[in-house]
Each structure stands twice: as structure tokens, then as C-alpha cells.
Amino acid sequence: MFSSFALVKLIELVIRPGLFLLWCALLGVLLLRWRRTRFWAGLLLIVGLGGLTVFAVTPASVWLLRPLEDRFTRPDPMPTHVTGIVLLGGAIDLPVSTTRHVTALNIRAERMLGFLQLAHRYPKARLVFTGGNASPFGGRATEAAVARRLFVSLGINPRRMLFENRSRNTRENALYTYRLVKPKPGQIWLLVTSAADMPRAVGCFRQVGWMIVPYPVDYHTRAHGAAWLTGLARSLTLGDWAAHEWLGLVYYRIRGWIPVLFPAPIRKNG
Missing domain, CATH: 3.40.50.620 (HUPs)
Structure with missing residues (x-):
């Protein structure tokens, strides 16, 4: 039997945005063979190919990753x-x-x-x-x-x-x-x-x-602005990383491993 740690790791692998979108596209292509499933085939193709296109063309991965990178700064x-x-x-x-x-x-x-x-x-x-x-x-x-x-x-x-x-x-x-x-x-x-x-x-x-x-x-994002058309491979890599962190925050909060959902710097009085 898998431990809970191993199970979480395997689930995380399956729901990675890049892999999830690819599976949607492939499943959509397979379902096109049968008339009764063509509606679902079309829907899966839209989700899969559309999602991959969004990551390839837009700075979606940067928009997901930057709030995480900006949350804490170095001591000054x-x-x-x-x-x-x-x-x-x-x-x-x-x-x-x-x-x-x-x-x-x-x-x-x-x-x-x-x-x-x-x-x-x-x-x-x-x-x-x-x-x-x-x-x-x-x-x-x-x-x-x-x-x-x-x-x-x-x-x-x-x-x-x-x-x-x-x-x-x-x-x-x-x-x-x-x-x-x-x-x-x-x-x-x-x-x-x-x-x-x-x-x-x-x-x-x-x-x-x-x-x-x-x-x-x-750091993997700019302080300001974001480039478009940066390439699908890099975008999916950063998108997978961002998804891992956001989902990890939710999971860790549910388990009680972090005190708040999105930990922040401690503000000094005065």
C-alpha cells in the first residue's frame, strides 16, 4: 500500500496543469472516433488545446507565480x-x-x-x-x-x-x-x-x-511587466511550479502545517 506521502505525490503529478491539459487534448482526439462522445471530445479539445495555447501565448504562468515571489523580500x-x-x-x-x-x-x-x-x-x-x-x-x-x-x-x-x-x-x-x-x-x-x-x-x-x-x-519573474510568446515549455514549467505552490498552500493549511493560508511578512510597529 502507498503511504499518504506517496499518494499525495502521485496525485500532484496527475493534476499538474501541463500534463492535465495534454491528457485532455489526447482524450478528446480519441473520443472523436465515436459519434456519441463527440460533444465531450470537442469540450476536452477546447480545454486541452485552448489551455496549452493560453500558456504558450500569454504570460499566464507569470501571473500565477509573481504573487508568490513578491510575498517576501530580503531583510533591509x-x-x-x-x-x-x-x-x-x-x-x-x-x-x-x-x-x-x-x-x-x-x-x-x-x-x-x-x-x-x-x-x-x-x-x-x-x-x-x-x-x-x-x-x-x-x-x-x-x-x-x-x-x-x-x-x-x-x-x-x-x-x-x-x-x-x-x-x-x-x-x-x-x-x-x-x-x-x-x-x-x-x-x-x-x-x-x-x-x-x-x-x-x-x-x-x-x-x-x-x-x-x-x-x-x-526569482523567475520580472519585478514589473511580463513577456508574451515566451514559449510553451518554459510557461508550462513555471505554471506547474505555481500550481504546486498554490495547491500546496491550501493542502498545508487544511493539514494545519501552516498557520494561515497565505503567510505574510510580520509588520513591525512604528
Whole structure:
């Protein structure tokens, strides 16, 4: 039997906008063979091909992703002292990295660069990487193991770093890292992850009792405006990412893993 984690992962794969629209179009083509199902065939073709056209022509993916990326900003001014820096996994292509024995990164690769920049900016800060294996079928390989090799090869002293290798999702990132680090009141910890992922990540950390400071990186939308006709592949990639985050916020709120539906920056009085 599948675990609830595996079931959620498989459902998420099926309802990805790009794949969903493609299946609608293919099913519509198949149903055209029978007269009784031609109405449904036409409807499915309109949904499938129409949706793919919308993503190919318009900045729909940008409209979905930008509110997520704009939700949190970097600290201004930056703190003079930082206790530690936490980097969320998700930037490593684990199957490629493990089968080819290399460090393969995906479109979230800027997370690693942002983390390294902060590590050099705050040489006394503790460094934490959190990421296990998010495959619904499990596996022994972990992002933490690949990240360790990468950071050591780039000159980071392994004695500065802690690696959390059990987590499979953002909620577990927060929970297991909190238990590993045991942050104390008054300490300043920075959280590094992609800007689009930050609302859900911050919510998870707050829910476990850690008021961590967001440091978003890895932006994929402009600050203003949006280009049309950017290509179907890129649009669907960003659209799938945005859908994952919006649906994830709803799911996490229902499960009680985040305190509010759309976590926001904490406003300082005065």
C-alpha cells in the first residue's frame, strides 16, 4: 500500500496543469472516433488545446507565480550578526546526481549560490542544509549527501555545516531542522529558498515555533511587466511550479502545517 506521502505525490503529478491539459487534448482526439462522445471530445479539445495555447501565448504562468515571489523580500538592512543560515533542498536533481555520480542541479540552482554568498558574508554563522529524498517510492540517496560533496568541493568547512537528511517535503524540512538545531530565543537565522516557495516554507517554520528570517532567492519573474510568446515549455514549467505552490498552500493549511493560508511578512510597529 502507498503511504499518504506517496499518494499525495502521485496525485500532484496527475493534476499538474501541463500534463492535465495534454491528457485532455489526447482524450478528446480519441473520443472523436465515436459519434456519441463527440460533444465531450470537442469540450476536452477546447480545454486541452485552448489551455496549452493560453500558456504558450500569454504570460499566464507569470501571473500565477509573481504573487508568490513578491510575498517576501530580503531583510533591509541586512543583520550585522547571523546565528545561522538554513538552506532548503529542492535544487538538486537527485536521480541524475546519483546515477551519474555528479552534482546535477535543476532550475532552482540559484538557491545554492545564494546560500554560498551568505556563508561567505557571515563566516561565523552555522550552516544547515535540509533535504532527504522526495521520491514517492523512497530510496537511500539523499539531497543532503550530494549537497555535502558540493559544498566541501567549493571550500566550505564541513565543521560549519549540519545536514538534515530525513525530510521529504517542506513541512518535514521545518520540523526536523528545528529538532536538529534547537534554536534559542534571540538568535537570528536566515532561511534560503526560492522566492516562489518562501510563503509555504515560512509558514511551516512558524508553525513549529521558529520565527526564521526569510531570504528569498531564485526569482523567475520580472519585478514589473511580463513577456508574451515566451514559449510553451518554459510557461508550462513555471505554471506547474505555481500550481504546486498554490495547491500546496491550501493542502498545508487544511493539514494545519501552516498557520494561515497565505503567510505574510510580520509588520513591525512604528
